[in-house]
Amino acid sequence: MWWKDCGLRLRALFFRRRMDEELQEELQFHIDMQARKNQRNQSDREAKRQARLQFGSVVRATEECREERGISSIGIAARDLRFALRMLRKSPGFAAVAILTLALGIGANTAIFSVINSVLLSNLPVKDPQQLVFLTNPDEQGLEIGFADGNRDFVTYPEFQQLEQNNQAFSGVLAASNFTARISVELQTADSAANGAPARISMISGSYFSVLGVTPILGRAFGPEVDKLHDANPIAVISYAFWQDRFGGARDVIGRRIRILNTSYEVVGVAPLQFHGETVGANPDIWVPLTMQSEVFPGQDYLSEETSPFRKTEWLQAIGRLKPGVTLAQAKASIEVEFHQMIETQAGGMSEEEKRQFLNQHLAVTPGSHGASTLRGDFGKPLLILMVVVGLILLITGANIANILLARSAARQKEISIRVALGASGSRLFRQVLTESILLAAIGGAVGLLLAQWADAALLRMVSTTSNQVRLDVHPNPAVLAFTFGVTLLTGILFGLTPAFQATRVDLKGTSRGVAGATARPGRVSTGKILVVAQVSLSLLLLVVAGLFVRSFRNLSETQLGYDRDHLLEFFVDPLSYGYRPTEIPALDRSILLRIDAMPGIGGATLIDNPLMSSRDSNSPVAIEGQKPLPGNNADARWDMVGPHFFSTTGIRILEGREITDGDSGNGQRVGVINETMARKFFPRSNPIGQRVFVQTTSGQAPFIIVGVVQDSKQHGAREKPFPRFYVPYFNPIGNDWTAGAAIIVRTARDPSSVSSAIRNVVKQAAPNLPTVAMETIDQRLADSLVTDRMIADLSGAFGMLAVILVCIGLYGVIAYATSGRTNEIGIRIALGAQRSGILWLILRESLLLVLIGAAIGVPLVFAASKWISSLLFGLQPADPVALAFAIALMFLIGVLASYIPARRATRVDPMVALRQE
Template sequence: MDSLRQDFRYALRTLRHTPGFTLAAVVTLALAIGANTVLFSAIHAMLLKPLPFREPETLVRLWCEQQDFLHASVSPPELLGWREHGRSFEQLAGFTRRDLSRTGADAAERVRAARVTTNFFQTLGVTPAHGRDFQQEDAQPDNPPSSVVVSHAFWKKALGGASDAVGGTVQLDGRTYTVVGVLPEGFSFPDFGEDVDVWQPHWLNPEAHGNHYMGIVGRMAPGVTLEAATADLERVAQLIARPGAPGDKHHGVTTDLWQRHLTSSSRPVLWALWAAVGFVLLIACANVANLLLVRALARQRDSAIRAALGASRGRRIQQALAESVLLGLVGGLVGLLLVMWGMELVRALLPPSMLRMTPVELSVPALLFSVALSLGAGLLFGLAPALHTSGADVLPLLKQSGSAVGARANHPLRNALVAVQLALALVLLVGTVLMVQTLRNMQAVDPGFDAEGVLHVRLALPDLKYGSLDKQRGFFADYLERLRALPNVEAVGMVNDAPLGGSNTNGDFVLEGAPQDPGRRYVTEFRVASPGYFQALRAALREGRDFDGRDSQKGAPSVIVNEAFVRKFLGGGEALGRRIRVDWSDSQPFRDIVGVVADVRHNRLTEPAQPEVYLPYEQYPVPTMSLLLRTSREPSTLVAAVRQELKAVDAEQPAYDVAPFVDRMDRQVSRPLATARLLAAFAALAVVLAGVGVYGVMAYAVGQRTRELGIRLALGAHPRQVLGLVMRQGLMLTLLGVGVGLLAAFGCMRLLATLLYGVKANEPVVFLGVAAALGLVSLLATWIPALRASRVSPSVSLRAE
């Protein structure tokens, strides 16, 4: 231990006497170690840290597998059948989101609510902090629920955190509910995009066949594997199937471990970025190793003197490693200062629902990882120079003068380290260019509508006040008329599921005149829209007409379809005049196709448009709608007027998700944009480090060959020949690094394949372009010392040692 303390004190003195070297090495390592710590924190929070529920490894998400939909919602009869006949799950719970309005306060406000089966919290292993959980009698078939469990945040904000809140009441959608429990602080359900304020018990209607609206989470029985549980439910699905029943078809079952499903979209991004920062760390280590090797070669005679005085090779290696480990630890300490800034960048890549439950922060595991990485990096970049210099023959070194030691210009270890830097930098550059091209492709996608100048408003009418369809029609008719009268409003329309909002509705339909094959199902996406909706979004009408007064409650049943519907189900032929029936029950009438609208990318910009059928609102009213206002002004300037007009129609009705529609477009590209920015930053750092590495090797080689080059010039060599001699050495180094990098990039780009859009992971043009650009950087770094060598006076060169 005494010798180790002495070595660290000596290393500290040495680093203090070379501030330029120390600063360059510490900054390089700080950037690399800090970036790795940030990515580890995100991976630990998202992928490695268990979900904050009891035995999270047994929690499973389940879906109904339909003909064209692998992850479809589940109907109540299916859930009841899975519970009754399944043997692989201890609990199966259902959930669905809704929005309520809270009355009785100064102004109506939106309340985020969820309806769940009474065993929901028991399935998750969550016990209310105050009061009780739901009981079976809280959900009765004949009466609407009268009890609720509230979140800790809602208890604090809306109920004042009162100790007697349990047993008290709250007004929601005009009904009075009794608060029976308060959930623990920090509880969050990650399948919902927002934290829920109020939880309601939900009764499962055994006759609601074909009504798919629930999400399902289950807890597997002890010792049961996911594969066995899936097979068991597939057996049950066959058992409870009702072939030929109206509105109901046989469905399969899709399952996935809950945590794996929640992180499925973030996992490829995180692993790809961690690979990128890992490359940056390797480049940084190679760069610092090169710097240490230069210092070690210049100090070989000192090492030889120590060996002559009796110092063992292990003792000399320990002394060299003490300096490199000290550099690594200081670099890691400085890197921690950059972590908090880097956390904000990484959070932009992750689902907000998961961040609420498992925040990305500088945790104890992250700190331990940073320390281990600092020590490991110090050993990594210090070991090769230490082993190389400590193994040199002592006697030849002692016979040489101090300035002659280490005079070998073309050192293979230094060349290899620079080639590694070039190869890793090329991999990062290729990934960056592919992600930037993906971002450009996404921004160039035609979504089928114009989001600029549109304001979005979401409304959910309460059942008690607007239980009848006529009341719903009357409310929206009055409100839409007021909105159309606002200054600078060009068009107003509404739809139940607006594009890029994360919600969707699909179902079966019957095409009149088509063969009725019992084994074949026609499935499409359904929208409920009003006149003016397509004008508000500027979605082009290709054929026929828009909805108008002819599509009233008493008018002929009608629909509008999109081009994808025509291509898939009508073979691209004539659509106008054809008729379809929504196959939710035999009582639905056949509806005339009166128009064909352009395709709209509804789910994601990167997904092609699906077949869609638009039902007129007057003929098929629903209580929850999105209103879209196109204005000639900035959309946000309409917010106050929109709320004022809503208050005039119904002061107890809150509006939510009031925002410019272009925000939805921005959210679609936010993750690729953040990924591209991070990769660009890492790639820029890698290119700078690689360029500095090439420059350092060539400058050192030129310095060591000054006497040789002077002799060549004195004997009549032209400066261009000296320039070419040095450039050839740099060219060979560049070709080696770029060649290895191209091979590595072809293998590594598979990590990015799931993140790319409109560009192939092995795009030859990208690979060759990046290779050429990096080669130019490397040759430029070579050209500077080569040019200096060709301009040195022969007399000066001959006097140099």
């Protein structure tokens, strides 16, 4: 019964004094009893004396009893711990360096893990999250119009309604807008300057809170009653953070009103603190019913059944809760049937080809316990790579500390051999040394946990931009703490094992000879050297990876976009959302452009419907007059509607013909400009100028006459590949007119920041109802789109440098130690006439050999690893020779640097002193 034993041992450990007293009482009782017996035939005094004599030494008996119960593993552990603390206090320098590097290593691991945990691993804080399944794509975000065959990213509102009513597999289905609108929100009781600040608004179905099993901490959630009537449910549930920030946590918040755009909502509930909605990182402030969509996005109708199945508005995430006993596979099969029954009714009147594509739509049913997040797609792989990188850093750190401990245990040989001579067993010594390293790791881990908090905040700042704040809950939770604890323990054991084994192998004869006993035997490979070789190969790997990411990021940020990036300011205006009527918009846009044009220091102003460096784009199949249309997706071209002088303003080069000007506005014959890829693809042998193109839009065919060909440009990001694209006049639009807003682009003659406030004033004059616009240069927008690349380049670069420093320290330690052991040999060599340069080379050679072996092991690792990261690289081969050569050269430089001081010291060895030492 080990637990009883454990109990006794713990008692022995913590109640030492009490147990001693009890033992004394017990022995005294025995002696008294004996004395009583003796009294029968002896005098009182004599009886007592005899009793004591018969018992023997009380002290010895006490001691033996104590020993019987005191030799417990816990007692030993406590003693080892006290001893280890004493050893650390004795060498504070070593302790400080070891703890600091461990704290860095463990802290970095904890920091990356907490982000991974919240993005990739955590379950949503809802009831039974493992019962939730996504019917839509949890990794995507956006609004899609029309359809693409294959798995659906999102569903439409009518589709959701049908799924909710007809499904067999789920106890409930919810829908939520997969993006949050950021709209300024006014509270009825205006109290502070924060009033009117933007808040994130999520639209949800009535089933939302009940399906998730989330109960408001104050007030109530809303139910299916809000799904019935459109535009008639002005009620809202607010987040805990919003309640605290904007209402000061007032208990009487229920029943208060908040104004979003032109509608006033009644607050009916406050969500729990941990609940941040179904999308990780989205953190909505306010949840309103989906039926309030046209109040949140005025002028748009995302709710009604579409007139044509080709122009569906897909914008909702749908999540179901599995009925008890229903498996994922059963749910998948049942949803497939229901979804197809639904779309088959819509496929009437389609051509065979259209029908085939239309019916090839599916809902993928995937586990939903982690919630939705675009962070997974954007951020998942970089995070895993960083996790590996920091893991390697921790290994290198551990190897360094193992090396220092090895050197120290060599220095402690005398102490250890005395302990062995006094009867310490191998396992006792082993545990003693291991305790020291685990103690080091534990202190390092505790400090690392603190560092991680700070590092996580910094990391989130790194990947956040002004327009896209990444907000994650990275507070230490049980999973993170368990991870840190595990990593700490593992680190302590890993770097403690070698020194611990070393300690048990101590040989008594060797040490009795004194310091010279520590002489390195030639030909024997020391553990320290193996560790250093491992360090070199891992550092090489880290350096190459860092080099690849740094070079890839440079390629990305220096990539030619095809237009000016330093002197273009861009800002988005969305008049419809701020009370302007659709018919007023063209005049409003024109007035803004004219006013900006008239400003001094401005090289022109134009506009485009899909902002540059945004994720918004248009795509339609095209047909050329007189040509057979290309089949399927092959006929696709992307397109933009642009203002007059768009090309001369942005700097996109016109290769042939002319650009779009003021004269192309109006309702006359529409003109258009195509890019060179489109010209090559659709007019391989003919001159495109003057040709007529038909654009297949959801509302029918729209024609334009080609008047110019322009250079390809990367309109939506540095990674964009050349794709056929055409441009038509914004003021002679195709299809859906101007309701979706547009980006105004201004060319500035001087530093863009010098005119931005003047531009803001001008916009305010032209459109007083619009909020103050946020302006960015193309360069800033590009930088914003590359934050993840930048983060991984910066971090891997920093960690690469850290690895170099660590390996330099490690090499120095090993070479210096080996060299000090060879003092005799070097003395003899010098005495026999060896040149100083020969001695220098002798030491240097040893270091370079270690680097060489390490590099030889590292290069295959590099090739394996670079395959894994190649999808994140831009403009380089994974086996980039520059990065590899740089890393290898740096490692050899480190080899020279690290051995230089020991080598110099070796050349100064006085042969007489060295020889006398023996």
